[in-house]
Amino acid sequence: MDKQVIDYYSTKDKMYVATDCIVFGFDEGELKLLIFKRRVEPNKGEWSLIGSFVELEEDVDEAARRVLKEITGLDNVFFKQLKAYGKADRDKGYRCISIAQYALIRIDDYDKKLVEKHGAFWYRIQDAPQLVMDHDEMVKDALKELENKARHQPIGFELLPQKFTIPQLQSLYEAIYQREMDSRNFRKKVLSLKVLKKLEEKDKVSSKRGAYLYKFDYKNYQKLLLSGYNFEI
Amino acid sequence: MDKQVIDYYSTKDKMYVATDCIVFGFDEGELKLLIFKRRVEPNKGEWSLIGSFVELEEDVDEAARRVLKEITGLDNVFFKQLKAYGKADRDKGYRCISIAQYALIRIDDYDKKLVEKHGAFWYRIQDAPQLVMDHDEMVKDALKELENKARHQPIGFELLPQKFTIPQLQSLYEAIYQREMDSRNFRKKVLSLKVLKKLEEKDKVSSKRGAYLYKFDYKNYQKLLLSGYNFEI
DNA sequence: ACAAAAGTGTTGCGTGTACACCCATGT
DNA sequence: ACATGGGTGTACACGCAACACTTTTGT
Numbered sequence: 001m002d003k004q005v006i007d008y009y010s011t012k013d014k015m016y017v018a019t020d021c022i023v024f025g026f027d028e029g030e031l032k033l034l035i036f037k038r039r040v041e042p043n044k045g046e047w048s049l050i051g052s053f054v055e056l057e058e059d060v061d062e063a064a065r066r067v068l069k070e071i072t073g074l075d076n077v078f079f080k081q082l083k084a085y086g087k088a089d090r091d092k093g094y095r096c097i098s099i100a101q102y103a104l105i106r107i108d109d110y111d112k113k114l115v116e117k118h119g120a121f122w123y124r125i126q127d128a129p130q131l132v133m134d135h136d137e138m139v140k141d142a143l144k145e146l147e148n149k150a151r152h153q154p155i156g157f158e159l160l161p162q163k164f165t166i167p168q169l170q171s172l173y174e175a176i177y178q179r180e181m182d183s184r185n186f187r188k189k190v191l192s193l194k195v196l197k198k199l200e201e202k203d204k205v206s207s208k209r210g211a212y213l214y215k216f217d218y219k220n221y222q223k224l225l226l227s228g229y230n231f232e233i
Numbered sequence: 234m235d236k237q238v239i240d241y242y243s244t245k246d247k248m249y250v251a252t253d254c255i256v257f258g259f260d261e262g263e264l265k266l267l268i269f270k271r272r273v274e275p276n277k278g279e280w281s282l283i284g285s286f287v288e289l290e291e292d293v294d295e296a297a298r299r300v301l302k303e304i305t306g307l308d309n310v311f312f313k314q315l316k317a318y319g320k321a322d323r324d325k326g327y328r329c330i331s332i333a334q335y336a337l338i339r340i341d342d343y344d345k346k347l348v349e350k351h352g353a354f355w356y357r358i359q360d361a362p363q364l365v366m367d368h369d370e371m372v373k374d375a376l377k378e379l380e381n382k383a384r385h386q387p388i389g390f391e392l393l394p395q396k397f398t399i400p401q402l403q404s405l406y407e408a409i410y411q412r413e414m415d416s417r418n419f420r421k422k423v424l425s426l427k428v429l430k431k432l433e434e435k436d437k438v439s440s441k442r443g444a445y446l447y448k449f450d451y452k453n454y455q456k457l458l459l460s461g462y463n464f465e466i
Numbered sequence: 467a468c469a470a471a472a473g474t475g476t477t478g479c480g481t482g483t484a485c486a487c488c489c490a491t492g493t
Numbered sequence: 494a495c496a497t498g499g500g501t502g503t504a505c506a507c508g509c510a511a512c513a514c515t516t517t518t519g520t
Contacts, residue, residue: 008273008274008326009249009326009327009329012249012286012288013249013286013287013288013289014247014248014249014250015247015248015249015250015287015289016242016245016246016247016248017247017248017250017319017330040241041241053245053246054246054248054319054330055245055246056246056248056321056328057321057328058321059319059320059321060317060319060320060330061319062321081316081317083314083316083317084293084314084316084317084332086250086287086292086293086294086332087292087293088289088290088291088292088295093241093242094242095289095290096242097250097287097293097332099317099319099330
């Protein structure tokens, strides 16, 4: 790096860059949000999204992956950048911008324990307490984004276990869209997309009759995306 | 700010935060991009988006507005955050993340002169030279975003002069979508939205017969948005 | 007169939506 | 036997896409 470069840059301000994760999960028919109690000032003890400062030698996305891994133990999580929150006064400590990312994960019992060990908790979206700083705004924005994405991509599959029933898929969509749907039309629509593989097994947890389990067919999904299809339900 | 806060923050890395603007304009039936020659190292002399470091006491959005104002003289420009580019190695100088924002502006002759005075140039998207760092990626992402937004909001209006003809509006959409459209269907669709006010005047620039000029009806547009309408064309 | 762009309607098809009943099974 | 959730088919409405000709006027 030559001297000129250093000189020019050094006349500029540096700041902290953080990343915050809006982690959505789906459990017991409800959309849930992972939050935890801040262990550092400012706002120590208040509820917050999980996040971290981005380190000098790591990509912003890596930082988010690192945090998520620490807290949930999960590695291959779907996540996507939401946007940067860059108001000058958003952090009372020192100028700090945050790049918010939302993640979709499949909640299972193994995760639940890890999550608790790190002092984090799953809250139903509507029951979540107030969060520090602009985190409530991040959640609101992420929810809107989730709704939009679900409309055009079968994002919902990220939140379900590998094998799932159509009624489960429907209740996930109902949780995301916050409205009820007609089960006949829902079924017709998702099946017409040909991205579900029906299995022979049934899931008998939620009914006596049992519902057929399905798997997501990733190969057909790729084809669907290429042909410009739209997942509006 | 208490001591604990300073101590905790001070163990963390600070970095430079920049904002880069992908500025789209529409002129002579073509979608154009505003770029300029970098005047600082690294990559001095190469083509670049317009951008700036974010200062300590300004919001990220303000920084973008400031840059745009400097270069184009324009104040009330539509713009929207695209996303943050945060790869650790994206800037050879020193760790620097950039928050990209795209802007839509109406090109007119007044702007053109100001823009030239600042060493910036309007390029047709497909003719634009290679840009420094990850700026080409930003442009690509912004274009995709523009296409998506246009599908759901009449974003196109930001790019046209206050008075415009329907064929002009159509050629804008054709430039954004990169495909031709049927003029009968296009006209039917935009008129059905009831967001255009027909004027008595005609524009005779592009034809002998002349085409009626229209204005955008912002009041009706607000209603349309609230009712959840979708601008798919 | 002719070239060049503006403007105008109709029809078919596909997709979303509304809606009611039977099925399988555990208790 | 009955309660509970799973699974199936039809009819109508609406919006999108395809398609051709007339109008206006400057040269």
